[in-house]
Amino acid sequence: MNLLLLYPEDFITATRARVTGRRLDEVNRIGSRELRVGVLDGRTGTAAVVAPGELEVTLDSDPPPPLPLTLVLALPRPKVLNRTIAAATSMGIKNIFLLNAWRVEKSYWKSPKLLHIRDQAVLGLEQARDTVMPRIELRRFFRKFVEDELPAIALGSLPLVAHPGAPSECPRNVQEAVTLAIGPEGGFIAEEIASFERIGFRPVHLGPRILRVETAVAALVGRLF
Amino acid sequence: MNLLLLYPEDFITATRARVTGRRLDEVNRIGSRELRVGVLDGRTGTAAVVAPGELEVTLDSDPPPPLPLTLVLALPRPKVLNRTIAAATSMGIKNIFLLNAWRVEKSYWKSPKLLHIRDQAVLGLEQARDTVMPRIELRRFFRKFVEDELPAIALGSLPLVAHPGAPSECPRNVQEAVTLAIGPEGGFIAEEIASFERIGFRPVHLGPRILRVETAVAALVGRLF
Numbered sequence: 001m002n003l004l005l006l007y008p009e010d011f012i013t014a015t016r017a018r019v020t021g022r023r024l025d026e027v028n029r030i031g032s033r034e035l036r037v038g039v040l041d042g043r044t045g046t047a048a049v050v051a052p053g054e055l056e057v058t059l060d061s062d063p064p065p066p067l068p069l070t071l072v073l074a075l076p077r078p079k080v081l082n083r084t085i086a087a088a089t090s091m092g093i094k095n096i097f098l099l100n101a102w103r104v105e106k107s108y109w110k111s112p113k114l115l116h117i118r119d120q121a122v123l124g125l126e127q128a129r130d131t132v133m134p135r136i137e138l139r140r141f142f143r144k145f146v147e148d149e150l151p152a153i154a155l156g157s158l159p160l161v162a163h164p165g166a167p168s169e170c171p172r173n174v175q176e177a178v179t180l181a182i183g184p185e186g187g188f189i190a191e192e193i194a195s196f197e198r199i200g201f202r203p204v205h206l207g208p209r210i211l212r213v214e215t216a217v218a219a220l221v222g223r224l225f
Numbered sequence: 226m227n228l229l230l231l232y233p234e235d236f237i238t239a240t241r242a243r244v245t246g247r248r249l250d251e252v253n254r255i256g257s258r259e260l261r262v263g264v265l266d267g268r269t270g271t272a273a274v275v276a277p278g279e280l281e282v283t284l285d286s287d288p289p290p291p292l293p294l295t296l297v298l299a300l301p302r303p304k305v306l307n308r309t310i311a312a313a314t315s316m317g318i319k320n321i322f323l324l325n326a327w328r329v330e331k332s333y334w335k336s337p338k339l340l341h342i343r344d345q346a347v348l349g350l351e352q353a354r355d356t357v358m359p360r361i362e363l364r365r366f367f368r369k370f371v372e373d374e375l376p377a378i379a380l381g382s383l384p385l386v387a388h389p390g391a392p393s394e395c396p397r398n399v400q401e402a403v404t405l406a407i408g409p410e411g412g413f414i415a416e417e418i419a420s421f422e423r424i425g426f427r428p429v430h431l432g433p434r435i436l437r438v439e440t441a442v443a444a445l446v447g448r449l450f
Contacts, residue, residue: 002435064432083308086437087437087440091434127436128434128435130434208289209353209354210353210354218440219316219447222447223448
Protein backbone atom coordinates (compact mmCIF):
# COMPACT_ATOMS: atom_id res chain seq x y z
CA MET A 1 0.00 0.00 0.00
CA ASN A 2 1.25 3.46 -0.88
CA LEU A 3 -0.77 5.18 1.82
CA LEU A 4 -2.13 3.95 5.14
CA LEU A 5 -5.73 5.09 5.44
CA LEU A 6 -6.76 6.27 8.90
CA TYR A 7 -10.31 6.72 10.16
CA PRO A 8 -11.46 9.43 12.54
CA GLU A 9 -12.11 6.75 15.18
CA ASP A 10 -8.44 5.64 15.04
CA PHE A 11 -7.35 8.90 16.67
CA ILE A 12 -6.72 8.83 20.42
CA THR A 13 -5.50 12.44 20.48
CA ALA A 14 -5.58 15.13 17.78
CA THR A 15 -2.34 13.83 16.23
CA ARG A 16 -2.01 10.29 17.54
CA ALA A 17 -3.70 7.27 15.97
CA ARG A 18 -3.79 3.57 16.85
CA VAL A 19 -4.21 0.89 14.16
CA THR A 20 -4.93 -2.84 14.31
CA GLY A 21 -5.42 -5.78 11.96
CA ARG A 22 -4.29 -5.47 8.37
CA ARG A 23 -3.01 -1.95 8.90
CA LEU A 24 -0.96 -2.94 11.96
CA ASP A 25 0.62 -5.72 9.87
CA GLU A 26 1.58 -3.10 7.31
CA VAL A 27 3.04 -0.78 9.96
CA ASN A 28 5.08 -3.66 11.37
CA ARG A 29 6.24 -4.68 7.92
CA ILE A 30 7.55 -1.21 7.18
CA GLY A 31 9.43 -1.07 10.50
CA SER A 32 10.63 2.26 11.81
CA ARG A 33 10.47 4.14 8.55
CA GLU A 34 8.17 7.08 8.05
CA LEU A 35 4.76 6.13 6.71
CA ARG A 36 2.55 7.92 4.25
CA VAL A 37 -0.89 8.28 5.74
CA GLY A 38 -4.20 9.94 5.00
CA VAL A 39 -7.42 10.44 6.90
CA LEU A 40 -10.61 9.14 5.29
CA ASP A 41 -12.17 11.94 3.24
CA GLY A 42 -9.45 14.27 4.59
CA ARG A 43 -5.82 15.31 4.19
CA THR A 44 -2.68 13.25 3.68
CA GLY A 45 0.73 13.40 5.30
CA THR A 46 3.24 11.27 7.15
CA ALA A 47 3.36 9.34 10.38
CA ALA A 48 6.07 8.08 12.68
CA VAL A 49 5.65 4.91 14.72
CA VAL A 50 5.92 5.98 18.37
CA ALA A 51 4.74 2.75 20.05
CA PRO A 52 3.55 -0.63 18.70
CA GLY A 53 0.64 0.19 16.40
CA GLU A 54 0.67 3.84 17.50
CA LEU A 55 1.37 6.63 15.03
CA GLU A 56 2.20 10.31 15.46
CA VAL A 57 0.55 11.89 12.44
CA THR A 58 1.38 15.06 10.50
CA LEU A 59 -1.16 16.03 7.84
CA ASP A 60 0.18 18.57 5.35
CA SER A 61 -1.19 17.80 1.87
CA ASP A 62 -4.44 17.47 0.01
CA PRO A 63 -5.31 14.19 -1.69
CA PRO A 64 -4.95 14.12 -5.49
CA PRO A 65 -7.83 15.81 -7.33
CA PRO A 66 -10.84 13.65 -8.22
CA LEU A 67 -11.53 12.64 -11.81
CA PRO A 68 -14.56 14.50 -13.23
CA LEU A 69 -16.12 11.24 -14.34
CA THR A 70 -19.29 9.47 -13.25
CA LEU A 71 -19.16 5.79 -14.13
CA VAL A 72 -22.34 3.84 -14.87
CA LEU A 73 -21.25 0.23 -15.05
CA ALA A 74 -23.32 -2.83 -15.84
CA LEU A 75 -22.64 -5.08 -12.84
CA PRO A 76 -19.61 -7.22 -13.81
CA ARG A 77 -19.15 -10.84 -12.82
CA PRO A 78 -18.00 -11.02 -9.19
CA LYS A 79 -14.31 -11.74 -9.72
CA VAL A 80 -14.08 -8.86 -12.18
CA LEU A 81 -16.09 -6.52 -9.95
CA ASN A 82 -13.42 -6.36 -7.25
CA ARG A 83 -10.60 -5.49 -9.61
CA THR A 84 -12.73 -2.96 -11.45
CA ILE A 85 -13.78 -1.12 -8.30
CA ALA A 86 -10.18 -0.99 -7.06
CA ALA A 87 -8.88 0.21 -10.45
CA ALA A 88 -11.65 2.80 -10.92
CA THR A 89 -11.06 4.15 -7.42
CA SER A 90 -7.30 4.31 -7.95
CA MET A 91 -7.90 6.49 -11.00
CA GLY A 92 -9.93 8.97 -8.94
CA ILE A 93 -13.49 8.09 -9.98
CA LYS A 94 -15.82 9.28 -7.20
CA ASN A 95 -19.25 8.31 -8.45
CA ILE A 96 -20.02 4.78 -9.55
CA PHE A 97 -23.43 3.30 -10.28
CA LEU A 98 -23.58 -0.48 -10.67
CA LEU A 99 -26.49 -1.14 -12.96
CA ASN A 100 -28.52 -4.11 -14.06
CA ALA A 101 -28.74 -4.85 -17.79
CA TRP A 102 -30.14 -7.58 -20.03
CA ARG A 103 -26.84 -9.44 -20.22
CA VAL A 104 -26.01 -9.16 -16.50
CA GLU A 105 -26.54 -12.61 -15.00
CA LYS A 106 -29.05 -12.48 -12.16
CA SER A 107 -26.70 -14.46 -9.89
CA TYR A 108 -24.20 -11.58 -9.90
CA TRP A 109 -26.58 -9.60 -7.70
CA LYS A 110 -26.38 -12.32 -5.05
CA SER A 111 -22.59 -12.41 -4.93
CA PRO A 112 -21.10 -11.92 -1.46
CA LYS A 113 -18.44 -9.80 -3.21
CA LEU A 114 -21.04 -7.03 -3.43
CA LEU A 115 -20.72 -6.74 0.35
CA HIS A 116 -16.98 -6.05 0.05
CA ILE A 117 -17.06 -3.29 -2.52
CA ARG A 118 -15.99 -0.77 0.07
CA ASP A 119 -12.87 -2.82 0.93
CA GLN A 120 -11.94 -2.79 -2.75
CA ALA A 121 -12.40 0.97 -2.88
CA VAL A 122 -10.07 1.29 0.14
CA LEU A 123 -7.42 -0.72 -1.76
CA GLY A 124 -7.81 1.68 -4.67
CA LEU A 125 -7.43 4.71 -2.39
CA GLU A 126 -4.32 3.24 -0.74
CA GLN A 127 -2.84 2.48 -4.18
CA ALA A 128 -3.30 6.05 -5.44
CA ARG A 129 -2.59 7.87 -2.13
CA ASP A 130 -6.11 9.17 -2.10
CA THR A 131 -8.47 9.52 0.88
CA VAL A 132 -11.82 10.39 -0.65
CA MET A 133 -14.10 7.37 -0.69
CA PRO A 134 -16.15 7.03 -3.87
CA ARG A 135 -19.90 6.85 -3.70
CA ILE A 136 -20.90 3.45 -5.10
CA GLU A 137 -24.57 2.71 -5.57
CA LEU A 138 -26.49 -0.30 -6.84
CA ARG A 139 -29.38 0.05 -9.28
CA ARG A 140 -31.36 -3.11 -9.99
CA PHE A 141 -33.83 -1.55 -12.46
CA PHE A 142 -32.22 -0.47 -15.72
CA ARG A 143 -35.10 1.42 -17.22
CA LYS A 144 -36.17 3.21 -14.05
CA PHE A 145 -32.57 4.31 -13.45
CA VAL A 146 -31.89 5.46 -17.00
CA GLU A 147 -35.22 7.25 -17.46
CA ASP A 148 -35.85 8.72 -14.01
CA GLU A 149 -32.44 9.22 -12.43
CA LEU A 150 -29.66 9.33 -15.02
CA PRO A 151 -30.74 12.55 -16.79
CA ALA A 152 -30.17 14.54 -13.59
CA ILE A 153 -26.91 12.67 -12.82
CA ALA A 154 -25.52 13.40 -16.28
CA LEU A 155 -26.71 17.01 -16.35
CA GLY A 156 -23.89 19.39 -17.32
CA SER A 157 -21.54 16.56 -18.35
CA LEU A 158 -20.66 14.93 -21.65
CA PRO A 159 -22.82 11.77 -21.71
CA LEU A 160 -21.19 8.77 -23.42
CA VAL A 161 -21.99 5.08 -23.64
CA ALA A 162 -19.18 2.75 -24.65
CA HIS A 163 -20.53 0.50 -27.41
CA PRO A 164 -18.33 -1.66 -29.64
CA GLY A 165 -19.28 -1.01 -33.25
CA ALA A 166 -20.65 2.49 -32.60
CA PRO A 167 -20.08 4.81 -35.57
CA SER A 168 -18.00 7.43 -33.71
CA GLU A 169 -14.90 6.86 -31.69
CA CYS A 170 -14.48 7.93 -28.08
CA PRO A 171 -13.37 11.59 -27.89
CA ARG A 172 -9.96 12.49 -26.50
CA ASN A 173 -8.73 14.94 -23.91
CA VAL A 174 -12.11 16.45 -23.11
CA GLN A 175 -12.16 19.59 -20.97
CA GLU A 176 -15.43 18.88 -19.24
CA ALA A 177 -16.99 16.37 -16.88
CA VAL A 178 -18.09 13.07 -18.40
CA THR A 179 -20.77 10.54 -17.54
CA LEU A 180 -19.67 7.23 -19.05
CA ALA A 181 -21.79 4.08 -19.26
CA ILE A 182 -20.08 0.73 -19.88
CA GLY A 183 -22.01 -2.43 -20.67
CA PRO A 184 -21.72 -6.03 -19.49
CA GLU A 185 -19.77 -8.80 -21.24
CA GLY A 186 -21.41 -9.00 -24.65
CA GLY A 187 -22.44 -5.32 -24.43
CA PHE A 188 -25.69 -3.50 -23.90
CA ILE A 189 -28.51 -4.74 -26.16
CA ALA A 190 -29.93 -2.47 -28.87
CA GLU A 191 -32.94 -1.46 -26.73
CA GLU A 192 -30.65 -0.41 -23.90
CA ILE A 193 -28.47 1.66 -26.23
CA ALA A 194 -31.69 3.27 -27.52
CA SER A 195 -32.67 4.13 -23.93
CA PHE A 196 -29.32 5.86 -23.40
CA GLU A 197 -29.65 7.70 -26.71
CA ARG A 198 -33.12 8.97 -25.83
CA ILE A 199 -31.66 10.85 -22.85
CA GLY A 200 -28.79 12.26 -24.92
CA PHE A 201 -26.00 9.71 -24.49
CA ARG A 202 -23.73 9.24 -27.49
CA PRO A 203 -22.53 5.70 -28.28
CA VAL A 204 -18.75 5.64 -28.84
CA HIS A 205 -16.27 2.87 -29.55
CA LEU A 206 -12.70 2.24 -28.47
CA GLY A 207 -11.44 0.38 -31.51
CA PRO A 208 -12.00 -3.13 -32.84
CA ARG A 209 -10.84 -5.00 -29.74
CA ILE A 210 -13.13 -6.31 -27.00
CA LEU A 211 -11.46 -5.49 -23.69
CA ARG A 212 -12.15 -6.72 -20.19
CA VAL A 213 -14.10 -4.12 -18.26
CA GLU A 214 -11.23 -3.08 -15.96
CA THR A 215 -8.94 -2.66 -18.97
CA ALA A 216 -11.63 -0.73 -20.86
CA VAL A 217 -12.25 1.63 -17.91
CA ALA A 218 -8.53 2.46 -17.65
CA ALA A 219 -8.09 2.90 -21.41
CA LEU A 220 -11.17 5.14 -21.61
CA VAL A 221 -9.98 7.27 -18.68
CA GLY A 222 -6.50 7.57 -20.24
CA ARG A 223 -8.08 8.69 -23.47
CA LEU A 224 -10.74 11.05 -22.12
CA PHE A 225 -8.67 13.03 -19.59
CA MET B 226 -13.73 -16.29 -24.31
CA ASN B 227 -14.67 -14.19 -27.32
CA LEU B 228 -12.66 -16.29 -29.76
CA LEU B 229 -11.55 -19.91 -29.67
CA LEU B 230 -7.90 -20.05 -30.65
CA LEU B 231 -6.97 -22.97 -32.89
CA TYR B 232 -3.46 -24.25 -33.56
CA PRO B 233 -2.25 -25.66 -36.87
CA GLU B 234 -1.89 -29.07 -35.22
CA ASP B 235 -5.62 -29.07 -34.31
CA PHE B 236 -6.56 -29.43 -37.99
CA ILE B 237 -7.35 -32.93 -39.23
CA THR B 238 -8.30 -31.66 -42.71
CA ALA B 239 -7.92 -28.23 -44.30
CA THR B 240 -11.17 -26.97 -42.72
CA ARG B 241 -11.81 -29.38 -39.87
CA ALA B 242 -10.26 -29.05 -36.40
CA ARG B 243 -10.46 -31.12 -33.24
CA VAL B 244 -10.11 -29.56 -29.78
CA THR B 245 -9.65 -31.02 -26.30
CA GLY B 246 -9.30 -29.86 -22.70
CA ARG B 247 -10.22 -26.27 -21.81
CA ARG B 248 -11.28 -25.51 -25.38
CA LEU B 249 -13.52 -28.57 -25.59
CA ASP B 250 -15.20 -27.44 -22.35
CA GLU B 251 -15.85 -24.08 -23.97
CA VAL B 252 -17.26 -25.68 -27.15
CA ASN B 253 -19.56 -27.84 -25.01
CA ARG B 254 -20.62 -24.85 -22.92
CA ILE B 255 -21.64 -22.89 -26.00
CA GLY B 256 -23.68 -25.80 -27.36
CA SER B 257 -24.67 -25.83 -30.99
CA ARG B 258 -24.26 -22.12 -31.63
CA GLU B 259 -21.73 -20.84 -34.13
CA LEU B 260 -18.33 -20.17 -32.60
CA ARG B 261 -15.90 -17.38 -33.34
CA VAL B 262 -12.51 -18.92 -33.99
CA GLY B 263 -9.06 -17.88 -35.12
CA VAL B 264 -5.92 -19.73 -36.09
CA LEU B 265 -2.75 -18.91 -34.17
CA ASP B 266 -0.90 -16.14 -36.03
CA GLY B 267 -3.51 -16.42 -38.79
CA ARG B 268 -7.03 -15.44 -39.81
CA THR B 269 -10.28 -15.43 -37.86
CA GLY B 270 -13.76 -16.64 -38.72
CA THR B 271 -16.49 -18.93 -37.50
CA ALA B 272 -16.89 -22.61 -36.81
CA ALA B 273 -19.80 -25.01 -36.53
CA VAL B 274 -19.68 -28.03 -34.24
CA VAL B 275 -20.03 -31.09 -36.50
CA ALA B 276 -19.16 -33.82 -33.99
CA PRO B 277 -18.18 -33.79 -30.31
CA GLY B 278 -15.11 -31.54 -30.14
CA GLU B 279 -14.93 -31.34 -33.92
CA LEU B 280 -15.31 -28.04 -35.75
CA GLU B 281 -15.89 -27.13 -39.39
CA VAL B 282 -13.99 -23.88 -39.75
CA THR B 283 -14.52 -20.93 -42.11
CA LEU B 284 -11.80 -18.29 -41.97
CA ASP B 285 -12.83 -14.99 -43.57
CA SER B 286 -11.34 -12.09 -41.59
CA ASP B 287 -8.03 -10.69 -40.49
CA PRO B 288 -7.31 -10.27 -36.78
CA PRO B 289 -7.49 -6.68 -35.44
CA PRO B 290 -4.42 -4.60 -36.24
CA PRO B 291 -1.53 -4.73 -33.77
CA LEU B 292 -0.74 -1.76 -31.55
CA PRO B 293 2.49 -0.01 -32.65
CA LEU B 294 3.87 -0.19 -29.12
CA THR B 295 6.84 -2.04 -27.68
CA LEU B 296 6.49 -2.44 -23.93
CA VAL B 297 9.56 -2.65 -21.69
CA LEU B 298 8.21 -3.63 -18.31
CA ALA B 299 10.08 -4.06 -15.05
CA LEU B 300 9.09 -7.60 -14.00
CA PRO B 301 5.97 -7.21 -11.82
CA ARG B 302 5.20 -9.34 -8.77
CA PRO B 303 3.86 -12.71 -9.90
CA LYS B 304 0.15 -12.19 -9.25
CA VAL B 305 0.26 -8.89 -11.11
CA LEU B 306 2.32 -10.34 -13.96
CA ASN B 307 -0.47 -12.62 -15.18
CA ARG B 308 -3.09 -9.92 -15.33
CA THR B 309 -0.70 -7.48 -16.97
CA ILE B 310 0.33 -9.89 -19.74
CA ALA B 311 -3.31 -10.74 -20.47
CA ALA B 312 -4.35 -7.07 -20.50
CA ALA B 313 -1.37 -5.94 -22.61
CA THR B 314 -2.03 -8.72 -25.11
CA SER B 315 -5.75 -7.90 -25.28
CA MET B 316 -4.84 -4.34 -26.24
CA GLY B 317 -2.73 -5.58 -29.16
CA ILE B 318 0.80 -5.14 -27.81
CA LYS B 319 3.05 -7.53 -29.75
CA ASN B 320 6.48 -6.93 -28.23
CA ILE B 321 7.03 -7.15 -24.50
CA PHE B 322 10.36 -7.21 -22.70
CA LEU B 323 10.25 -8.13 -19.00
CA LEU B 324 13.24 -6.42 -17.47
CA ASN B 325 15.08 -6.54 -14.18
CA ALA B 326 15.44 -3.30 -12.20
CA TRP B 327 16.76 -2.26 -8.79
CA ARG B 328 13.33 -2.47 -7.16
CA VAL B 329 12.34 -5.80 -8.75
CA GLU B 330 12.53 -8.39 -5.99
CA LYS B 331 14.90 -11.22 -6.94
CA SER B 332 12.31 -13.82 -5.99
CA TYR B 333 10.03 -12.67 -8.81
CA TRP B 334 12.43 -14.23 -11.30
CA LYS B 335 11.92 -17.63 -9.68
CA SER B 336 8.12 -17.50 -9.83
CA PRO B 337 6.49 -20.49 -11.53
CA LYS B 338 4.09 -17.91 -13.06
CA LEU B 339 6.89 -16.98 -15.46
CA LEU B 340 6.40 -20.41 -17.05
CA HIS B 341 2.75 -19.62 -17.79
CA ILE B 342 3.17 -16.27 -19.51
CA ARG B 343 2.14 -17.77 -22.81
CA ASP B 344 -1.14 -19.04 -21.34
CA GLN B 345 -1.90 -15.52 -20.17
CA ALA B 346 -1.15 -14.15 -23.62
CA VAL B 347 -3.60 -16.71 -25.07
CA LEU B 348 -6.30 -15.42 -22.68
CA GLY B 349 -5.58 -11.89 -23.90
CA LEU B 350 -5.87 -12.98 -27.55
CA GLU B 351 -9.15 -14.80 -26.89
CA GLN B 352 -10.52 -11.74 -25.08
CA ALA B 353 -9.74 -9.37 -27.98
CA ARG B 354 -10.47 -11.80 -30.84
CA ASP B 355 -6.86 -11.63 -31.90
CA THR B 356 -4.64 -14.47 -33.12
CA VAL B 357 -1.16 -12.99 -33.25
CA MET B 358 0.89 -14.16 -30.29
CA PRO B 359 3.06 -11.42 -28.78
CA ARG B 360 6.80 -11.92 -28.47
CA ILE B 361 7.59 -11.84 -24.75
CA GLU B 362 11.23 -11.91 -23.70
CA LEU B 363 12.97 -11.88 -20.33
CA ARG B 364 15.99 -9.68 -19.66
CA ARG B 365 17.77 -10.23 -16.36
CA PHE B 366 20.45 -7.56 -16.84
CA PHE B 367 19.10 -4.02 -16.83
CA ARG B 368 22.20 -2.19 -17.94
CA LYS B 369 23.23 -4.64 -20.63
CA PHE B 370 19.71 -4.56 -22.08
CA VAL B 371 19.30 -0.79 -21.97
CA GLU B 372 22.77 0.00 -23.31
CA ASP B 373 23.32 -2.78 -25.84
CA GLU B 374 19.89 -3.86 -27.03
CA LEU B 375 17.26 -1.19 -26.40
CA PRO B 376 18.64 1.49 -28.75
CA ALA B 377 18.07 -0.80 -31.74
CA ILE B 378 14.65 -1.92 -30.43
CA ALA B 379 13.49 1.70 -30.01
CA LEU B 380 14.95 2.90 -33.31
CA GLY B 381 12.36 4.82 -35.33
CA SER B 382 9.87 4.99 -32.46
CA LEU B 383 9.03 7.60 -29.84
CA PRO B 384 10.97 6.42 -26.76
CA LEU B 385 9.21 7.13 -23.44
CA VAL B 386 9.76 6.03 -19.87
CA ALA B 387 6.83 6.38 -17.46
CA HIS B 388 8.17 8.11 -14.36
CA PRO B 389 5.91 9.63 -11.67
CA GLY B 390 7.08 13.17 -10.99
CA ALA B 391 8.70 13.63 -14.41
CA PRO B 392 8.45 17.24 -15.60
CA SER B 393 6.46 16.55 -18.77
CA GLU B 394 3.21 14.68 -19.12
CA CYS B 395 2.71 11.70 -21.40
CA PRO B 396 1.86 12.83 -24.95
CA ARG B 397 -1.55 12.10 -26.44
CA ASN B 398 -2.74 10.58 -29.69
CA VAL B 399 0.71 10.10 -31.21
CA GLN B 400 0.86 9.17 -34.86
CA GLU B 401 4.00 7.06 -34.65
CA ALA B 402 5.25 3.87 -33.03
CA VAL B 403 6.18 4.10 -29.36
CA THR B 404 8.62 2.24 -27.14
CA LEU B 405 7.36 2.62 -23.57
CA ALA B 406 9.25 1.59 -20.43
CA ILE B 407 7.33 1.16 -17.16
CA GLY B 408 9.08 0.69 -13.83
CA PRO B 409 8.44 -1.62 -10.88
CA GLU B 410 6.37 -0.77 -7.78
CA GLY B 411 8.19 2.24 -6.33
CA GLY B 412 9.46 3.19 -9.79
CA PHE B 413 12.80 3.08 -11.53
CA ILE B 414 15.63 4.56 -9.46
CA ALA B 415 17.33 7.79 -10.59
CA GLU B 416 20.31 5.90 -12.08
CA GLU B 417 17.97 3.77 -14.17
CA ILE B 418 16.08 6.82 -15.44
CA ALA B 419 19.47 8.35 -16.32
CA SER B 420 20.33 5.19 -18.31
CA PHE B 421 17.11 5.54 -20.29
CA GLU B 422 17.72 9.25 -20.86
CA ARG B 423 21.23 8.59 -22.17
CA ILE B 424 19.75 6.55 -25.03
CA GLY B 425 17.12 9.17 -25.79
CA PHE B 426 14.12 8.10 -23.70
CA ARG B 427 11.98 10.94 -22.33
CA PRO B 428 10.55 10.55 -18.81
CA VAL B 429 6.83 11.32 -18.76
CA HIS B 430 4.18 11.22 -16.06
CA LEU B 431 0.52 10.26 -16.02
CA GLY B 432 -0.72 12.58 -13.26
CA PRO B 433 -0.35 12.57 -9.48
CA ARG B 434 -1.79 9.10 -8.87
CA ILE B 435 0.25 5.94 -8.46
CA LEU B 436 -1.50 3.23 -10.46
CA ARG B 437 -1.08 -0.52 -10.49
CA VAL B 438 0.92 -1.59 -13.47
CA GLU B 439 -1.96 -3.19 -15.39
CA THR B 440 -4.07 -0.07 -14.87
CA ALA B 441 -1.16 2.17 -15.90
CA VAL B 442 -0.51 0.16 -19.09
CA ALA B 443 -4.17 0.46 -20.15
CA ALA B 444 -4.38 4.18 -19.28
CA LEU B 445 -1.13 4.90 -21.18
CA VAL B 446 -2.32 2.96 -24.23
CA GLY B 447 -5.68 4.79 -24.14
CA ARG B 448 -3.86 8.10 -24.01
CA LEU B 449 -1.12 7.42 -26.56
CA PHE B 450 -3.16 5.87 -29.38
